[in-house]
Amino acid sequence: MVVRVHVEPNAYFDSVALMAVAAAVNREPGVELAALLMGTSPNLELLRDSGMWDACLEEVSPNDLVIAVRASDEVTATAAIEQVLQRLRATTPVRQPVDTSAVPRTLRSALRAAPQARIVAISVPGPYAPIEAEEALRSGRHVFLFSDNVPLSEEVRLKRLAQDLGLLLMGPDCGTAFISGLGLGFMNAVRRGPIGIVAAAGTGLQQVASLVDWFGSGISHGIGTGGRDLDEHVGGVTMLAGIDALAADSATEVLILVSKPPAPQVAQRVLQHAAQCGKPVVVCFVGRPPEPIENVRIAGNLTEAARLAVHLATGRPLEDLELPGHDELAARLAAQRAALRPGQRFLRGLYSGGTLCDEAMQILAPRIGDIRSNVPLRADLRLTDPHRSQEHTFVDLGSDEFTVGRPHPMIDQTIRIERLLREATDPTVAGIVLDVVLGYGAAADPAADLAPAIQEARRSAEREGRSLPVIVALVGTRSDPQDYERQRRALEAAGAIVVPSNAWAAELAAQLVA
Amino acid sequence: MSDKIRELLENTPEVVNVGLELFARAMREQGGHVHSVEWKPPLVEPNKQALALFNDPTIAAANQEAVTRMMRAQPVIIGVARARDVIPGMSDRTFLHAGPPIDWQHASGPLRGALIGAMLFEEFANTPEEAVRKLESGFVELAPNHEHNAVGPMAGVISPSMPVYIAVNAAGENRAYTNFNEGIGKVMRMGAYAPEVIDRLRWMSRVLAPLIGQALQRSGGIDLRNIIAQALQMGDECHNRNKAATSLFYREIAPYLVECDAPASNIAAVLRFIHSNDHFFVNLAMVAAKVMADAAHGIPGSSLVTTLSRNGTEFGIRISGLGDRWFIGPANVPRGLYFPGFGPDDANPDIGDSAITETAGFGGFALAGAPAIVQFIGGTPADAVRATLEMYEITVAEHEVFRIPSLDFRGTPVGIDLRAVIRSGILPVIDTGIAHREPGIGQVGAGIVRPPVRCFTEAYRTFEQQYLVQRGALPTSQTRRTI
Numbered sequence: 001m002v003v004r005v006h007v008e009p010n011a012y013f014d015s016v017a018l019m020a021v022a023a024a025v026n027r028e029p030g031v032e033l034a035a036l037l038m039g040t041s042p043n044l045e046l047l048r049d050s051g052m053w054d055a056c057l058e059e060v061s062p063n064d065l066v067i068a069v070r071a072s073d074e075v076t077a078t079a080a081i082e083q084v085l086q087r088l089r090a091t092t093p094v095r096q097p098v099d100t101s102a103v104p105r106t107l108r109s110a111l112r113a114a115p116q117a118r119i120v121a122i123s124v125p126g127p128y129a130p131i132e133a134e135e136a137l138r139s140g141r142h143v144f145l146f147s148d149n150v151p152l153s154e155e156v157r158l159k160r161l162a163q164d165l166g167l168l169l170m171g172p173d174c175g176t177a178f179i180s181g182l183g184l185g186f187m188n189a190v191r192r193g194p195i196g197i198v199a200a201a202g203t204g205l206q207q208v209a210s211l212v213d214w215f216g217s218g219i220s221h222g223i224g225t226g227g228r229d230l231d232e233h234v235g236g237v238t239m240l241a242g243i244d245a246l247a248a249d250s251a252t253e254v255l256i257l258v259s260k261p262p263a264p265q266v267a268q269r270v271l272q273h274a275a276q277c278g279k280p281v282v283v284c285f286v287g288r289p290p291e292p293i294e295n296v297r298i299a300g301n302l303t304e305a306a307r308l309a310v311h312l313a314t315g316r317p318l319e320d321l322e323l324p325g326h327d328e329l330a331a332r333l334a335a336q337r338a339a340l341r342p343g344q345r346f347l348r349g350l351y352s353g354g355t356l357c358d359e360a361m362q363i364l365a366p367r368i369g370d371i372r373s374n375v376p377l378r379a380d381l382r383l384t385d386p387h388r389s390q391e392h393t394f395v396d397l398g399s400d401e402f403t404v405g406r407p408h409p410m411i412d413q414t415i416r417i418e419r420l421l422r423e424a425t426d427p428t429v430a431g432i433v434l435d436v437v438l439g440y441g442a443a444a445d446p447a448a449d450l451a452p453a454i455q456e457a458r459r460s461a462e463r464e465g466r467s468l469p470v471i472v473a474l475v476g477t478r479s480d481p482q483d484y485e486r487q488r489r490a491l492e493a494a495g496a497i498v499v500p501s502n503a504w505a506a507e508l509a510a511q512l513v514a
Numbered sequence: 515m516s517d518k519i520r521e522l523l524e525n526t527p528e529v530v531n532v533g534l535e536l537f538a539r540a541m542r543e544q545g546g547h548v549h550s551v552e553w554k555p556p557l558v559e560p561n562k563q564a565l566a567l568f569n570d571p572t573i574a575a576a577n578q579e580a581v582t583r584m585m586r587a588q589p590v591i592i593g594v595a596r597a598r599d600v601i602p603g604m605s606d607r608t609f610l611h612a613g614p615p616i617d618w619q620h621a622s623g624p625l626r627g628a629l630i631g632a633m634l635f636e637e638f639a640n641t642p643e644e645a646v647r648k649l650e651s652g653f654v655e656l657a658p659n660h661e662h663n664a665v666g667p668m669a670g671v672i673s674p675s676m677p678v679y680i681a682v683n684a685a686g687e688n689r690a691y692t693n694f695n696e697g698i699g700k701v702m703r704m705g706a707y708a709p710e711v712i713d714r715l716r717w718m719s720r721v722l723a724p725l726i727g728q729a730l731q732r733s734g735g736i737d738l739r740n741i742i743a744q745a746l747q748m749g750d751e752c753h754n755r756n757k758a759a760t761s762l763f764y765r766e767i768a769p770y771l772v773e774c775d776a777p778a779s780n781i782a783a784v785l786r787f788i789h790s791n792d793h794f795f796v797n798l799a800m801v802a803a804k805v806m807a808d809a810a811h812g813i814p815g816s817s818l819v820t821t822l823s824r825n826g827t828e829f830g831i832r833i834s835g836l837g838d839r840w841f842i843g844p845a846n847v848p849r850g851l852y853f854p855g856f857g858p859d860d861a862n863p864d865i866g867d868s869a870i871t872e873t874a875g876f877g878g879f880a881l882a883g884a885p886a887i888v889q890f891i892g893g894t895p896a897d898a899v900r901a902t903l904e905m906y907e908i909t910v911a912e913h914e915v916f917r918i919p920s921l922d923f924r925g926t927p928v929g930i931d932l933r934a935v936i937r938s939g940i941l942p943v944i945d946t947g948i949a950h951r952e953p954g955i956g957q958v959g960a961g962i963v964r965p966p967v968r969c970f971t972e973a974y975r976t977f978e979q980q981y982l983v984q985r986g987a988l989p990t991s992q993t994r995r996t997i
Contacts, residue, residue: 019851019959020889035854040790042699050855062790068854103552106907106938110530114549118522121541123533127559131937132532134569141530142522146537151562166516180526182546185537189544221523244515249523411536441540481543 001032001070004077005047005054006085008065012038013088018065021087028083030076031069036084039064107132111139119144121184122171129172130154137162137169144184145171145226152233155226159237168241171226175202178209178222185224186410188439189479193218194313196252198242200225200259203353203437204286204302206475207502208256210439211306213477214500215321217314220251227354230262236270243270247277254313255281256305260358261288271296280312286355287362287377301359303503323504329497330508336431336497337512339467344430347371347509348423349394350416352409356435356473356502357396363506368392368513374399389423392513394433410442413449424457424468431469431512432457433505436491438476438484445482447490455494469512470496473505556937558971563987564978568933576816580834581910581929583813584874588684589805590735591798594727598674601662601691605674610659612670612867613825614840617656618649622826622862627705627953628669629656634712635702636673642707658830660821661838664691665804665867667796668703668949668957669826676715677723681738681801688808692801694718694726697791698957703866705953725784729770736766738802741795743915746876746926751884752799753868753877754945754960759795764788800867803874810834810929815984817977818910819930822873822942822965826865826949831969833932833977841973843966848948850961851889862951864963869944875913875928878943878962879905883918883926887945887960895920901943901962902927908934908942936974941965 018036025034035052037043039060047053052068060066067084071077104110107120120136122129126149136143137158150172162169170177170184176199177184181192188206190213199205202224209219223242230236239257246252257274261267267290274281275295282297283290284305289298297312299305307321347368351357354375361371371377372393374386383393386401395402397409397416409416416434423429436446443449454470461468472491478484488498499505528547531538538548560568567573598604609632611625621629626649633645638653648654659665659672666672670693678691696714700706730736741762748758764785771781788794811820813834821832821840830840845863852858871877881888882902885895899920905927906912912925930942941964948959 014886016851016887016889016960019853022854023851033855037854042697042790045699046853103550104907105552105554105904105940106934107530107532107551107553108934109907110532110549110551114528114530116528117530117549118527120530120532121537123531123537124553125555127562128556130565131556131560131568132553134566136530138569138571140518142518142527144529146533154562154565157566166518168519168522180523181544182526182529182541183544184529184541186540241515241519245519245523248515248520251523440543441536 001072002074002077003052003054003068003070004074004081005052005056006067006081007039007056007060008067008085010063011065012063013065021084024087025080025084028076028080030072031080032072033070034080034084035066035068037066038062039066107135111141118142119179119184121146123147126150126172130158133158133169134161137165137167140165140167142168143170144177144224145169145174146185147171148173152228152231155228156233159234163237163241168223168245169238170224173228174224174226176205176222177224178219180221183440186437186439186441187222188213188477189481190477191218192220194220194251194253195256195309196220196246196249196254197222197256197258198225198239198246199223199257200227200229200239201286201355203435203475204258204355206437206439207302207356208258208284208306210475210477211303211501212310214323215306215310217310220249221246227260230259230266230270232263232266236262236266239270240273243273243277247279253279254309255279256309257281257283258302258305259285260355261285282308282312286359301363301503303501323499323501329499333469333497333508333511336467336469340430340512341466343427344466345513346391346393346428347431347433347513348389348429349433350419350423351394351396351435352398352416353435353437353475354396354398356475357394359502360433360506361394363503364510367510374401389426395419410437412443413446413453417449417453420453420457421460424460427464427466429468431471431509433471433473433509435473435475435502436487438474438480438482438487440481442482447487451490451494454491454496458495471505471509472496472498473502474498474500475502476500554939557939557967558936558974561978561982564982567978567981568937573815573817573933576813576835577818577910577929577931580810580813580816580818583686584806584810584929585911585914586685587806587809589681589690589738589802590684591679591681591730591738591801592735593680593730594677594723595680596674597672597676597678597691600678600680601664601672603662605655607654608674609654609656610662610664610666610670610672611656611825612659612666612668612865613823614828614830614842615656615658616825616827620827622865623951623953624705624862624865624949625669625671625826627707628671628702630953631702631707631711631715632671632673634707635715636675658823659867660823660832663689663804663808665800665870666693666703667695667800667868668866668947669705670867671702675719677719679798679801681805683805683809686809688805690801690804690808692797692804694723695791695794695797697787698793700954700956704949704956706956707954721780722784722787725771725774725776725780726767728774729767732770732773733767736763738798739915741766742799742802742876743917746880746883746916747919749884749886751877751880751887751945753796753871754947755884755887756795756799757792759799760788760792763795763798796868799876800870803870803876806874807870812837817932819873819932822869822944823867824864824869826862829864829965829969831965831973833973836973836976836980839976841969841976843968846963846966848946848961848963850948850959852948852959853957856950856958860950860958862949864946865949866946868946872942872944873930875909875926876916878945879909879928880916880918880926881943881945882921904940905943907938908940932970932973932977935970941967941970
C-alpha cells in the first residue's frame, strides 16, 4: 500500500465537483482511497486523521488543490492522480439548453401552462375523480368526466357547482362527447352538420351520431351528460344545460335527446324544456317512449331517432332514409334460419355497450319473451350467475362484474371471445348478437380478433351438426380510423351478418326465434 | 345560457387530459390540441365525505394568508444572548434539540454525541461516561427547538448557557433563535464532543458571540431576507451551499466588528473564523426561515406545512391549521456524495432543523439556482431545474422576493400544501448534510433526501377529520377518540 500526494497550486475547484471526481476515481481497481480537497486547515486535518499525510502539505494554502491517493502500488496511485487531473481539466461537451418544459404532474400546473384550454377530460379512478373535476370547474373549465364509481352525492354537488359557474359538467360515467368537431372519450368520425345531440348514454350517442352520418347528414355537437343525470337526485342538470346550449347554438337546427328511461318527474321537466327550446326536438328514452308532447317527436329506438332528426333537418322523406342492403340480408338470414334444428330456440347477446344491450332487449322482449341479463329489464330476470346464460340471455360485458381487472370489450375482445366460444357449444342457441363499436379510442382492429373467433364458433357448432347465425351491429362511420368497410368484410368473411344499426340487428335476430 | 358554454360551442376546444392516455391519443388523432397530465393516485384514498376539502375556497384563502405571511415576514437579526435568558420556556436544565420530540434511548449517534458535548460544555459532567449516566437518568429535560421558537442544524443541540442569535420579524411580532455555526469537521452539531470541540464552543461563547452581538447592536440589525435573496442569485440555495450568503454577511458585519471595543487579535480571530467557514451563514438562513414559517403557523383551516424537521431517528412535520401537533415517520437516509473514506454505510438517518429552509421556499426548493451543487442529485443543471419545477406542483405560491435567474427570475416555489403533497404523491425535496452514524466523527457527505410518506398521510387524516367535524359531518366525540 502506498500513499501519493499531489498539490496543484492556486487551483480552485468547488467541493462538490471534487467529490464527484473522487467518487469516480475511488471505483478504479487498486485504489483504496482517493481524496480531493482544497488545502484548508480542517481538510488537512482530515487527511492527517486518515493517515494520508505528506510533508509537502505543510506548505499548502486554502487555494491549493490537494490530491491524495492510497493505492495498492506506485503505478496505480500515480495513474489515479493523473486521472483526477484529466477529469478536472476535461471540458464538458456542449449540451442543449436546459429543458424546463416538463410534463405536468398535476392538473393545476397543466392548467397554468395552458390557460387557453377550455375542457378538462378526466378518466382517473372514481374515488379521486371529483377532486380533479372540482379543480377544473373552479378554474373555469368545462369538464368531460369519463370516470365511473363517483358517489352520487358528489355528482349532485359538482353539477350544482357547474351550474352556478355557468359550466358544463359532462359525466360522471360519460363515455362520449363531440364538441365543435372534437370527439372526447369514445367517439366516431362523424361529419359536422345541423343535428345536435344531448345523451345520457355513451354508446347511444355513438349509434345515433353514426347513423345520422350514414343518412347523409351531420352533427353540430354531442353533449354527454353521464348515465345518472336524469336520476331524480341529479334532476337532469346537464341535460337541461345541454338543451339550452344547443337551442342557442347557431350551427344546431334539430336536437336529439337520448337517455335510458328517466325518473318520471325529471322526464317531465326535460320534455317541457325541450318543447320550449324553440327548435325541433327528437326524444329517445330507450325502451320507454314518453307520452307525446307538442313540438317534440318521440323515437322508439336510436335508429329511429337518427332517421327522424335527419328528416326534420334535411326535409328528406322518412321512406328515403333506409339502410342499404336490407333485402339481401333478410334472404341470407332466412337461409340460416331454415338450417336451425328444432332445439335451437334461444338468443344470446354479447354486448360491449350498455345502452345498445338495453335497446336490443327492449326491441326483442315484446317479440320473444323474457330475456335474462346482468342488466335486466325487470329485476326478476337478473342472471344468478352473469357468466352463465339461461334461455334468452343478453349480457353487458362492459359491466363491472366482467371488467374488474380486465380491459373493457370496447378496447379488447378477450372477454367477449371467451364467452362467444362458450355459447357456441350450447345446442339450444339459435343465434348470437354482438355489437362492435368503432371510432376514436376504440380498439384499432376489432375484427382481427373477433372474426376468427366468430368463424371458430360457427365451425364448432357445425361440427355438432348445427348452424350458428351471428349478427353484428357494427356501430361506426366510413371515416372511422378502423376502416368500416374492411371491418365489415372481415366479419362477413367469418360468416357474420353485419348491419350498422343495433335496432336492425335486434329485429333480424327476432326472426331467428319468432 | 352562460357565455362560457356559448364560447365552448364556437371553436374547437383545447383539452387538458387527466387519466387514461388512450383518450389523449384519440383526440390528437383527430387533430385536437391536448395537454396531458402525468397523473398518479393520491397517497391515501380520501374519505368520500371530505373530497371537497381539496378545492375548498376557504382552505385556499387560509393558505394564501399563511403563505403571504411567510413571504412577507422580514427576519432581521438584532443581537446575541445566552439561550437561557431569551428562549421562551427554557430552564437551567433544558437541552433543546433538532426535530420532533425524542428521548435519550431513541436518539441516534450524532444526537447522543451532541448531548454529551452539551453536558461537558455546561459542566454538568466531567467525563463523557458521567454525561451518559446523567442523560440516561433524565438529568436534563429534552425538548425540540421548534417548540421553543428555535432551530439548530444537524443535532441542533442548544444548552442553557450557549449563545444564540436573536432574529425578529420586522413585519410582524414573532422572534426566533439559533445557535452559532462551529465550522466543518469535528463539531458538536455532528455529534463530536472531544476536548477541542468543547474548547472551540467555549471560545465561541467567550469571544465570537459577544463580539458579533456588539457588532449587531451597532449595525441596528441585519436584514437576513435580503442576504438570502441576493445569495439565491449567486449560486447558493442557502441550505447546503452558503458561500455567497456567508460572504455577504461578512461584508455587512465586518465594519461593525472592527468598530467594537475589543483587542484587534480577537476581532481578527472572529473575522478569520467567519471567513474560513462556508457554512457560517446556514444558521442564519435557518433562523430567517424559522421567523417566516412561524409567521405562517396557526392560521385556522390552513393546510400549509410550517415545519419539516428531523432528529436523526424520526422526521416530523407540523401544519399551520393543526396546532403544535407533530406528524411523524421514520427518517430516511440521504442519497448523496461522500467525503473521502466514507460511504452510505456510515450515514446516519436524516437529521437537523435545517429543512426549515425548504419549508420557507429555498434550500432544495431553489436547487435550480445552485448549479454548483447539482451533482448531489445525480448530475446536471437540468436535474436541478427539474427538482425545483417539481416543487411548484406542491406549493401554494411563487416567492415574491426569492427569485431564480435561470428560471427567468421566477419566484421560488413556496408554501407546501399538505393537500397537494397527498394528491400528487410528490414529496418535498431537501438537500442536506449527512452525519456519521457514530457520535464524534462528524459530517461524512451531503445529498438529497425526502420525508417519509407517513408524516403526510397522518397529517392528512387529522386534517380531514377536523374538516369533517367543522362541517358537522362528524360528531366531536368521535374525533376526541381518534385524534
